[in-house]
Amino acid sequence: MTVSWKPCSEDGDNAIVEGSWHITSEDGKNSRVTLRSKGTLTVDFPGFLEFLLAPLIRLEFESMVKRYVGNLAQEFLRLDSERAKNS
Template identity: 50%
Template sequence: MSFTVTLDVSKSFETSAQPDKVFELLADVPRSASYFPDVEKLEPLGDNSYRWIMERIALGDHTLQQTIYACTYRSDPATLSVDWTPVDGEGNARVEGSWRIEPAGTGTKVQLHTKGTLEVDLPGFLQFLLSPLIELAFVQKIERYISNLQAAFEG
């Protein structure tokens, strides 16, 4: 019997890059995804939808299942925002979220909010032990992603 892990992450950071440069990178899904750690493959599905196939999650010496999900992306240059919603029937996870970009002094403030659910194909009694580890691994990936983006914005 499987169990579900729920993830909800909000992060913000500032960069000296201009808002239009930040928006341009974040609105370009393949380019932005190239900075996300452990992406095995990003498959275009058409209509600005993409399937994310992640490398398998490893916890210590144990390898868990592969996370697969798809999202449709909408970007709005007028509001400097990028939003994504899940594509039904794709993979074992559902992810949604947004980027909010706003001028801040001589640079830009960037806000990320993402939430999702992951169906873990392991016995339910392991949920108590594994859920916090899976959440931690996801948060660490987000932090690495933001760090990689910050380096790209400054470069």
């Protein structure tokens, strides 16, 4: 199963994110989830600051993605635990 999303831009947006989840069964009991994401952030600041700020902005984006994945992993584990209790 694949779930994908495309950016919906509106006036004033400075971040555009798109990507997909691809979920496959490993052995009928476990699943593999693959995340693909792409983000573009437009920030207005003087060119001389770009060299200094671009790595920090990239790190923040990567941190947000890690937090998102971590939250999803916790929810998947919770759902699996609930399913096991009800079996």
